[in-house]
Amino acid sequence: MMKAVISDYCKKNNQYVRLDEVSRPSLGQKEVLIKVVTASLNFADVSAIKGDYHALREEVFIPGFDCAGVVMDVGENVEGFSQGDRVAGFPNGGALAEYVSVNSHLTYRLPENVSFDSAASILSIGVTAYELAHKAAGVKESERVLVHAAAGGVGLTLLQLLKRKQAKIFGTVGNEQKKRLIEQYGATKAILYRSEDFETEIVHSTGGTGVDIVFDSVGGQVFEKSLKCLAPYGKLITYGHASGQPGRLLSTDLHSTSRSIVGYSSGQRQHECPSSLRASAEKVLDLLSTEDLSTKISRKLSMVEVNTGFQLMADRHNIGKIIITP
Numbered sequence: 001m002m003k004a005v006i007s008d009y010c011k012k013n014n015q016y017v018r019l020d021e022v023s024r025p026s027l028g029q030k031e032v033l034i035k036v037v038t039a040s041l042n043f044a045d046v047s048a049i050k051g052d053y054h055a056l057r058e059e060v061f062i063p064g065f066d067c068a069g070v071v072m073d074v075g076e077n078v079e080g081f082s083q084g085d086r087v088a089g090f091p092n093g094g095a096l097a098e099y100v101s102v103n104s105h106l107t108y109r110l111p112e113n114v115s116f117d118s119a120a121s122i123l124s125i126g127v128t129a130y131e132l133a134h135k136a137a138g139v140k141e142s143e144r145v146l147v148h149a150a151a152g153g154v155g156l157t158l159l160q161l162l163k164r165k166q167a168k169i170f171g172t173v174g175n176e177q178k179k180r181l182i183e184q185y186g187a188t189k190a191i192l193y194r195s196e197d198f199e200t201e202i203v204h205s206t207g208g209t210g211v212d213i214v215f216d217s218v219g220g221q222v223f224e225k226s227l228k229c230l231a232p233y234g235k236l237i238t239y240g241h242a243s244g245q246p247g248r249l250l251s252t253d254l255h256s257t258s259r260s261i262v263g264y265s266s267g268q269r270q271h272e273c274p275s276s277l278r279a280s281a282e283k284v285l286d287l288l289s290t291e292d293l294s295t296k297i298s299r300k301l302s303m304v305e306v307n308t309g310f311q312l313m314a315d316r317h318n319i320g321k322i323i324i325t326p
């Protein structure tokens with residue numbers, strides 16, 4: 001048996017999860033068994049626990065998308081990993097547990113100077129940001145880019161990757177503290193969307209043309225307004241629905257301006273083609289080890305304190321990543 005965090009949502013009590021004893025995961029032939037040292041909380045955990053997540057999950061499940069730890073055992077068809085290796089990975093079940101089993105294609109060796117905390121805090125957001133910038137959008141040097149939720153986990157990582165491309169970055173944020181933070185991370189213009197209309201700001205700042213790329217994780221009206229500030233030939237990448245609402249689109253929004261909409265889901269890739277994420281994951285860990293990419297950890301909590309972490313995320317008060325130790 002082992003300790004794990006189990007989904008148990010009760011809005012009235014601000015409860016998201018409870019701690020419980022569950023069976024240790026079994027080890028498949030192509031899997032690696034990891035003793036978790038650090039796991040992280042992601043915004044999608046909050047959505048999943050509330051039942052708003054696009055991918056179906058069991059009614060009761062262990063949350064957590066990413067973790068780092070030590071290899072305890074390897075399945076008979078696994079090559080390249082052995083007991084004692086320091087790794088990070090995307091577990092099959094949830095990451096908020098003492099032990100997890102991970103598909104070996106979704107397990108990544110840690111560079112010597114990368115800590116378990118740093119690796120766990122960046123794996124999911126880092127791989128997503130890297131794939132968004134390099135594959136989904138293919139951002140080119142000096143392009144004009146709009147990043148929504150720019151002070152979030154994916155947002156701050158995207159900003160760092162875009163800065164390396166000398167992009168002109170517009171970021172939207174919910175408060176002054178987040179505004180100052182994204183300016184430190186290289187945003188050319190930080191937009192406080194609660195008091196400023198981001199569409200007006202972008203149209204004005206780009207002389208009426210709009211931006212080349214939009215990264216949208218909010219959906220709903222934000223998606224619809226974003227289309228209005230997308231330049232001809234531009235790309236809007238939709239990769240989340242933090243608002244809980246879908247954004248609507250007319251085919252006429254695209255055809256006469258040669259613009260395109262691209263969807264991205266790292267979860268879908270983990271499921272359908274896990275090996276396709278290896279290059280991006282290893283690149284992110286490498287950038288972390290050479291200090292060309294940084295991760296912002298705001299809190300380190302124990303499994304008993306996870307509800308506090310989820311509440312901070314749901315209230316949008318948290319800045320940086322919350323990491324969890326079993």
Ligand SMILES: NC(=O)c1ccc[n+]([C@@H]2O[C@H](COP(=O)([O-])OP(=O)(O)OC[C@H]3O[C@@H](n4cnc5c(N)ncnc54)[C@H](OP(=O)(O)O)[C@@H]3O)[C@@H](O)[C@H]2O)c1
Pocket residue numbers: 041042043044047124125128149150151152153154155172173174175178217218239240241242243244264265266267316
């Ligand atoms: N497609 C993928 O593969 C993939 C992978 C990872 C994450 N995601 C998605 O990417 C987004 C960012 O993930 P993250 O873990 O880095 O989270 P995060 O950005 O740290 O947190 C979400 C942020 O979204 C902003 N937001 C804007 N409108 C919102 C609304 N109506 N409700 C709630 N939040 C709103 C809030 O920032 P402000 O206070 O600044 O508004 C909030 O802090 C999430 O939507 C997540 O589901 C997608």
